[in-house]
Amino acid sequence: MHITYSTRLLARHAVHCIAFDPSGFTDADLLWLPHHAELAHAGRKRKADHLAGRIAAAHALNALDVRAVPGIGPSGEPLWPAGVSGSITHSGTLAMAIAVARRDALIGIDCEAILPAEEAREIKDGVIDALEEPLLTRSGYPFALALTLAFSAKESLFKALFPQVKTYMGFDAARVTHIEEHRLTLALTQSFGEFDEGTCFTLDWQRVDGRVCTLIVA
Template identity: 35%
Template sequence: MSKTAQKALAEFICIAPVDLRLNPAVLTSGSFKLELFDDAFFSQAAIHLPDTISRASSKRKAEYFCGRYLAALALRHYGVEHFDVLADDKRCPQWPAGFVGSISHTDDFAACALAPSSELSALGIDCQAILSSAKAEKLWPKIIDRDEFNIIAASSFELNYGLSLCFSAKESIYKALYPFIRKFFGFSAAKLCAINPEQQYLEFDFSAELGKPIGIEHTLRAYYHIDSNRALSYVQLSPEQVCSQRS
């Protein structure tokens, strides 16, 4: 990549670490400026551009590029070069054999988590822009029930922050467990039961009907990082925690 291209890419996406408990996974993350996106970044950074994405809006292409660019950085940490992270028909990223990973983005931020499958069987990461107070008041019944609402109300979080975080955590749980369950499950499958601000995690009771077939018979923890702009959450499960019954 030329120095001019490197400069343009650096102006578009700023790689910045986030304080999140990811051991043993690697996290790559960064903020980006949509207005500075250039289609040429794909070829310059050797990121595969699928036909479906090439026909998408500039916004969609920018988000896709950022996620795959961060995925390439995470893979490079493990010595994997030039691997195209394609997606299946459900838009789930397909990782190299021996790895599990997850990608998420907002309108101006993206993140990728990656780990060897010998250390983790499942992981999910999700970032969400903080909802406005008005949107939180309108949307909370679609995301949480009254018991979950009361847990957030009793915490130090204002509703819009607590709901944004809970939304993100439930999305992380979905991303982590969907590859095993292989069917859609809604927000009600994971029910918030505790918030631990000291260790920065949310705890959820997960549906027994969905969880037992894959060995999930316990609560799930979603670790988080939150600031005035976004909520970022992460769920990881060790091989001992997931015993898939898939053939």
């Protein structure tokens, strides 16, 4: 599978990016992964996405002088080496990863293609509630972009919290309370583990080639 590696800065953090062409993927490419056998029954797209994400993650770890590839946890989450926290995302033919040398850091990254306007209106009720919709409408951004941001930010937050709360979180588990240029705030609508209802989290965001990327590192 042909790949191109690059890095970009998001909120002063290095994000490791892999652009890949899944049309050239073969099962032999997976042999690079220590856990390749666990993907034996996955679909071709899933295999290519997973491989690109783990290559990005390996670069993120290498930047910390750690030579490893994250495995797969019982809920499908990446298993990072001891003393490291990280996150991986895929969007189309782009995979991104970030890692920090801190145990139990809250870290989550997500990248999403900006939704078409009509699709955004069709799916909004599954992503936001009645309090969020007027806030997104008044944000100054096109509604489709604002909704994509809300979707992506919630995904990033849930990735960050999952290693600690070990609980699936739906889109109604957090609410957008503020959007501004390059920053967005979410508040929990219920308690999860040590995180009480109403706890707020600030995420950074930027546009990346027709996509939005959101990141929390806390």
